[in-house]
Amino acid sequence: MSTAILNPAPLAPAGILHRLRDYVLPIGAISVIFVMLIPLPAMALDLLLTLSMAASIIVFLSSIQIRRAVELSVFPTLLLLLTLFRLALNIASSRRILLHGSEGTGAARKVIEAFGQFVVGGNYIVGFVLFLALVAIQFLVVSHGAVRTAEVTARFTLDALPGKQMAIDADMNAGLIDEAEARRRRQSIAREAEFYGAMDGAARFNQRDSMATILITAINIIAGLLIGTLQQGVELGEAARTYTVLTVGDGLVTLVPSLLVSVAGGITLTRANSAGMLGTEIRQQLFARPATLYIASAVCAAMCLIPGLPGFTFLLVAAVLFLLGRRIAASPEPALISEISSNEKKKQDQAPSADLAGLLRLEELSLEIGFQLIPLVDEKQGGMLLNRVRALRRHLSAEMGFLVPPVHISDNLRLRPREYLVSLRGIEIARWQLEGTQMLAVSGDPQRRPLPGKETREPAFGVPAVWIASAIEEQAIAAGYSVVDSVTVITTHLGELIRRHAHELLGRAESKRLMDTLNDSHPKLLEELVPKLLTLGEVERVLEQLLRERVSIRDLGAILEALLEVAAVNKGLVALVEAARQALGRRLIAPLLDQDGQLPVLLLDPAIEEDILASFAPEGSQRFLPTNSVPTIPLVRRLADSLKHLIGASNSSALPVLLCPSPARYHVKRWLDPVMPRLAVVAAAEIPAEIRLKPAGTIR
Structure with a gap:
């Protein structure tokens, strides 16, 4: 037996660090509490003060190098943690100074002593003035400005959020972006809003930190004097010098990191979205115009003439500015202006490949329009086509039961000026031409009073129609016509085409998405059906056939329950489709009822029924007549002629449906589809018992 499992190899130090890295922050946050409560050795205090300074420098430099504010999305949380860390160190250093200040300025070790002695020259009055100056800069200028910027930015970002969401929806509905890109953009603007909202509150931590530093410094000086003179027996002058130097040094050690973080917050909040880093953009925007540098050089040179000013210094600066202006003027694209980062170069190198990949992409649905129809799309000119197509997509998705893909709208100069063309996966499925700014008057009754205008046929349903001038719109409505504008003509035609080709729009990915959605509410049903009894492809074929017959698949749970009952006995497509239709009987029949x-x-x-039943093979074989041979079959021709005659003579407000036996329904529908695609063929088993039938004729 191998002992490799019983005696695992010890982890390398790198492996241990890799496992522990997720615990560093929680342990560090808890340690801050202990720093406040437990006296620290002087060496440990030096180490922690150095870490605080280093962390602030890292945050400051990171804020300069980012391109967008949300690239530093952890800044609000980081600001809170760093503020808490500095306050904890302030408390720990105050404890050290008050307990050991009588031992001299070396009681607080090197960092605080260095700031108290070297930075302020050992003069505690100078140090105190310098400390107050830094506090004023941070509290009155940097922190206050950062807080105000955070408030305004957060409000403007939240106010602009609905408009940005609508713009993304408009681009997706117009086909300019796909669903994945729309989701990525929504996540980006949501993340941006959350960031600025968090910064609105986090900016106040640093502002209050300055006030806490002033208060702690005052307490340390007063308490140090009392402890030194009353408890330690130190002379008043010596106590004032020692405790003031240490306290001011402690305040500066705390205040400098706080100032760096405050400036970093201000830079992050005021950073506009851009493609380059801050240093690059400053060089490009400030030093791009030679005339500006020439004028600045002349002003500096003129200041040499003012008595008392250091002439050499101003002359040196003037010369540098003049030479820099000459260099920029001599080069049409100097390095300061045309500098491109390596990331940008990579993007440029990859751009041709991305463009070629875009050429290979096929849009599921596309609408191309002639140049005179462009105002219908332009919302600035009052065009309503985009909004109507967006509403149509929502309506059809709810009606048919699956998400209709976006319609990509574009202009096509090869079309006639007022012509539009609809394509499915790059293949034309319909085109039609509008007539100027006229209205289309539609009437299915040939006996209606004729109207002056150009006669045509409505593109969606093929009923007679007339192009009329808008001046006689009321007259046409009074005569019983339905009058619609050009946008309505296009959207109605587009909607009918989508219904007609819905089965082609439902692919494997969309079927899988529907199954995943249903799995949240019917997990047991999916577990028993797919893939135990039926594959995803078999379920997809059933759904496609239902859509081909204009049956909504919105009640997917009822469809799959019906398939579950039948699939255990018969997996034939005909049996599965008929079972699904019978389960949807009420939903299927409701749109077919009259007023x-x-x-x-x-x-x-x-x-006729006997002839039909004898003309197809048993159900299990699933053998159908070829579609291109259907019109030549005498039986089908006889059926079609009788149906057209009876439907034409019907006075019903709704289109009559053909009622036939359940075993024959599927095949009759297949036979009649090429000649009468909109005819509904139903079986008696699909009609709910409470529905009253109104015979409209008998086919003999």
């Missing part, structure tokens, strides 16, 4: 709530039906003569 009285009755179902107008066309019945089959018994002799």
